[in-house]
Amino acid sequence: MTNLDRVFQNHKAFIAFVVAGDPTFDATVEQVVALAESGCDLVEIGIPFSDPVADGPEIQAADLRAFDQQITPQRVFELVAAIREQTAVPLVFLTYANIVYQFGYTAFAKRCQELDVAGLIIPDLPLEESGELRPTLDQYDVALIPLIAPTSDDTRIAAIAAQARGFIYVVSSLGVTGTRNHITTDLTTLVTKIRQATTLPVAIGFGIHDPAQAHAMAKFADGVIVGSAVVHLIANNQPATTVLTDYTRQMRAALDAVPVPDGEKG
Template sequence: MSKLQDVFENHKAFIPFVTAGDPSAQATIDQVVALAKNGADIVELGVPFSDPIADGPVIQAAGLRAFAGGITVDGVFDIVKAIREQTNVPLVFLTYANIPFKYGYDAFCARCEELGVYGLVIPDLPEEEADEILTYTEKHNVDLIPLVSPTSGPRLKKLVRYATGFIYIVSALGVTGQRSSFAQNLDDLIADLRKVTDAPLCVGFGVHTPEQAKNLAKVADGVIVGSAIVQLAQDSDDAPKAVGDYTKAMVEAIAEA
């Protein structure tokens, strides 16, 4: 049984995102602890990468700040280790494919298992290339979380074939960042996915208001928020309090769905 699926038992999940190392390791640790204390069900940790094709300007800038602070892949694992001393909130990585490939799939997934990273979201992993890393995610009890977009259409069955933890539904085409509207066929996409998978369905890309979160939680099993939280932390003199208060408001909105 996937540890991530346990989160969704009779419950709609709020999944915030932070970039590991932005602007420092300690800042990330403090923010994740604040997110967990204020009701985050899963926290998505972004592993900074030099060519983040799915990231909008806010998260790209966060990655640059993390690199300026000296972040490395082992540094990200050190952050996870420190987080685990303070909270057991489920963690997943958002990482580009080259990072676990260069680290070594087996070694990367083994460290995830050792430190309590329950899943991997890999935006640039083609479905036809998933089998190689699946060998190691399955070996080390780490969920490989597929991304599905409004244009996936006939490829849905293939895309969700390995889904165990949850499925990440991209709410609209393009890169990450706050949006005022989502794909018109989002409800249809969710309905189509329900026909081919029992995995929880979580919607991200562009979500930033409690009202949006509430409306999405009426049709999905979870809501993912990235850019809004990263920007809030960047703009605040007290990032842990700012992201904690925001999380509390989002969790309350989702509970009303």
């Protein structure tokens, strides 16, 4: 069983996102440790990028704060090494294709393996362009975690699912990241179609920000991903460890209130 399998074992998963270096190197380490210790199952670490096409204003601002701290991909790996001195919480990177390309596919994948970074989420890498990178990630046992959007038809869902590893990231709404008070996408139908194509866990992200939304999504998904809301807490509370701990415990309680059918327990 891999780290990503354990994320979804016997309960609904809470996945939180932080930007590496926001607002500082040391603060990010503290944030990840606080999230892990208060019940977060997986932390998604964003590597700052100059053109984050999938990210809304909250995360773009966090990228700029990280750039002010001279956070480079190499520094991100150093940051993960510091995190690993304190916690074994499962980690994945949210990054963009050019970052991995410039670093070197083999060097990037090898460093992920060394630091137990279980997977990559690359929003600007469509299925059709992933063949160049995928074999290298497979060689180093790093999962390429796909995104499936509300616009995906049955054929595309099946094609993406056939190549997927780790879990499926379901995009709840069209557009960029950011909190949403109302998510109108027919996610139940979308998740049903995905489950017909793969046995991998399904986690929903984009827009989820409060316990009520998390509880509702977890009734038909295996976990929820929260990015902009966590980044907002970090931006407005320094140090952010106490508020992140409180928030994670609230989300954890909402998710734990959703029963897991015996057939879904790992």
